[in-house]
Amino acid sequence: MEFLKSIKDSYIKAVADCFGVHLESDEILINETRKEFEGDYTFVIFPLVKKINKSPEEIGNAIGNWLLTHESNVIAHNTVKGFLNLSLSLSFWSRSLAGVSQEPRYGYSAPNGKKVMVEFASPNTNKPLHLGHIRNILLGWSCSKILKANGYEVINTQIVNDRGIAICKSMLAWQRFGQGATPESAGMKGDHFVGEYYVRFEQEFVQEYQGFQFTDMGIAVYEAKKKEGQDMATFFKEYKNTYFNTYSEMGAAAKAMLLAWEAKDPEITSLWAKMNEWVYQGFNVTYENLGVTFDSLYYESDTYLLGKKAVDDGISKGVFYREDDGSVWIDMEDVGMDKKIVMRSDGTSVYITQDIGTAQQRYADYGIDSMVYTVADEQDYHLKVLFEILKRLGEPYAADLHHLSYGMIDLPTGKMKSREGTVVDADDLIAEVIGEARDMSAERGEIAALPKEEQEDILRQIGIGALKYFIIKVQPKKRMIFDPKESVDMQGQTGPYVQNAYVRIQSILRKSGTDHAGQPYSISDIHDNEKTLIKHLLNFPGIVADAGKQYDPSAIANFAYALAKDFHRFYHEVRILNAESEDAKSFRIALSKEVGRILWCAFDMLGIEMPARM
RNA sequence: GGUUCCGUAGCUCAGCUGGAUAGAGCAACAGAUUUCUAAUCUGUGGGUCACAGGUUCGAAUCCUGUCGGGAUCACCA
Numbered sequence: 001m002e003f004l005k006s007i008k009d010s011y012i013k014a015v016a017d018c019f020g021v022h023l024e025s026d027e028i029l030i031n032e033t034r035k036e037f038e039g040d041y042t043f044v045i046f047p048l049v050k051k052i053n054k055s056p057e058e059i060g061n062a063i064g065n066w067l068l069t070h071e072s073n074v075i076a077h078n079t080v081k082g083f084l085n086l087s088l089s090l091s092f093w094s095r096s097l098a099g100v101s102q103e104p105r106y107g108y109s110a111p112n113g114k115k116v117m118v119e120f121a122s123p124n125t126n127k128p129l130h131l132g133h134i135r136n137i138l139l140g141w142s143c144s145k146i147l148k149a150n151g152y153e154v155i156n157t158q159i160v161n162d163r164g165i166a167i168c169k170s171m172l173a174w175q176r177f178g179q180g181a182t183p184e185s186a187g188m189k190g191d192h193f194v195g196e197y198y199v200r201f202e203q204e205f206v207q208e209y210q211g212f213q214f215t216d217m218g219i220a221v222y223e224a225k226k227k228e229g230q231d232m233a234t235f236f237k238e239y240k241n242t243y244f245n246t247y248s249e250m251g252a253a254a255k256a257m258l259l260a261w262e263a264k265d266p267e268i269t270s271l272w273a274k275m276n277e278w279v280y281q282g283f284n285v286t287y288e289n290l291g292v293t294f295d296s297l298y299y300e301s302d303t304y305l306l307g308k309k310a311v312d313d314g315i316s317k318g319v320f321y322r323e324d325d326g327s328v329w330i331d332m333e334d335v336g337m338d339k340k341i342v343m344r345s346d347g348t349s350v351y352i353t354q355d356i357g358t359a360q361q362r363y364a365d366y367g368i369d370s371m372v373y374t375v376a377d378e379q380d381y382h383l384k385v386l387f388e389i390l391k392r393l394g395e396p397y398a399a400d401l402h403h404l405s406y407g408m409i410d411l412p413t414g415k416m417k418s419r420e421g422t423v424v425d426a427d428d429l430i431a432e433v434i435g436e437a438r439d440m441s442a443e444r445g446e447i448a449a450l451p452k453e454e455q456e457d458i459l460r461q462i463g464i465g466a467l468k469y470f471i472i473k474v475q476p477k478k479r480m481i482f483d484p485k486e487s488v489d490m491q492g493q494t495g496p497y498v499q500n501a502y503v504r505i506q507s508i509l510r511k512s513g514t515d516h517a518g519q520p521y522s523i524s525d526i527h528d529n530e531k532t533l534i535k536h537l538l539n540f541p542g543i544v545a546d547a548g549k550q551y552d553p554s555a556i557a558n559f560a561y562a563l564a565k566d567f568h569r570f571y572h573e574v575r576i577l578n579a580e581s582e583d584a585k586s587f588r589i590a591l592s593k594e595v596g597r598i599l600w601c602a603f604d605m606l607g608i609e610m611p612a613r614m
Numbered sequence: 615g616g617u618u619c620c621g622u623a624g625c626u627c628a629g630c631u632g633g634a635u636a637g638a639g640c641a642a643c644a645g646a647u648u649u650c651u652a653a654u655c656u657g658u659g660g661g662u663c664a665c666a667g668g669u670u671c672g673a674a675u676c677c678u679g680u681c682g683g684g685a686u687c688a689c690c691a
Contacts, residue, residue, distance in 0.1 A: 345689060377686090384618095473628085492653095568655070
């Protein structure tokens, strides 16, 4: 949209003409005029006062007068304190709207030739997805959409944490207690099925551990290792991990299983593959319900040995150094970070080594220019270290790495804790919001006449829309409180509220038929409501660009809400189909259509569907 | 303790590249439907923008410090 830019250019000319001062376009501050003042847009002229050495009023009036004679879009002006308020002509508004209509990809940038990989989700395969994963998935997916809108070629990926001691615990429990059960025989979703065995392992282990505490051995350990004055319960609480790694029979069995897996033992490998497959089938259902897909998958079982070559390279480049015991380190104290180990003395990789290797693998696979990692803020430091290492290794994409960091989700009752069973399960939550949408819809009966299948689709769109919007409207970096009751709200600042604005528009467009779609119009008057909507439309490209730069979907969510809100008001105060003239009717239909389209685009960028009816 | 993020209405959140009298939603109360779908709209009340300094014509926004909360600081992942 170039109209606002032309006014900015005129402003620069006005300043040059009136005062002989040259301004750069980024020195100009233009806002929408606050509703208590007369005007549409407002220039803040305080910054000019020093340069020109006249009073703000004098400067404002001079520029205003200049614009009045030289800039046809400006039809009136007034200066209040340091603010020059401009009123714009009818033709500005109608041409602006027409400009939006004529641009099929309005708000979207042309391809910029850059390829970015966005990583999100990245679950462990020993238990089902929960609320935290949902926030991660929604952020990653939306960010991917927003980057696409900004002209990037985007590859969605995840690193599937499919190996390690956790999955071995599930496997061991299944071996011992499963009696050959399968998700089918148990009638369960695969990820939940496997998760049950993970829980079972913990239960059995705790039982074993409690038994141990009263054996002679246990008492001897307590006496030998306790801290001064520490009672038995406290001691054993802290000792749990050590017990797992030393005396525990189950711990030993799980660790043996991990070793067998690493040695590619056929029986263990096939059990591992079978149980992971169950989990993936479960995950895929959840991903589908959330409407997300991946372009590529990386499995930790494939990548966990990667990175060793990077360590060798790093040593020869002088990025890493070897200690006497054979361990390899990087010293980043010069940039305010610590020393960090990248390879153990026994020659095995640590977590970050894997990440280095995976990054290199991804570059080898896709030749990407940049990467976005959607990872919770508890790993801020880890990602910071990773990026610094990749930079020092001279990786070609290292200058453009971004950690999409987000805060953890709390419940009104406090933190989610798996030990206390307060973790909100993703599938349960999805079912709940759809159920709520069903109840709300039943009260209204608007869609009752539609075929069953279509109804279900709409209920899903509304329920999931409520849930997604509730989570995505909050700035990523902020820790958020998730109140299950509020998450299913469908009134006020919610997904369904925005969807409802869209649905109203579709209803109008259906009723108006083809008679008025795309009809030319020449308006003789314009409502404040209409101006406000057009202002929103003009803002959209800037919002999208900003959301992309900031990796911040909440900016789009808030924009969509503001637009929907102003549409609802417009809808209420102004007749559209029964407008006072054919011109006004055509104009309002055209305006509604563009609002609907932009709402759709904005929600698409959030990964939220728009129902046609509700 | 070091580092880092957060602190805005009773609650959940916007606003943060400095601009006019800090905005929404929820909750409470009062209204609006012979009208394009009321998942809507209108109105009322509700604030030392954690606190204290500083920079500035101007600070919720930038800087410093304090307080409160989270995270992190493994040869774990």
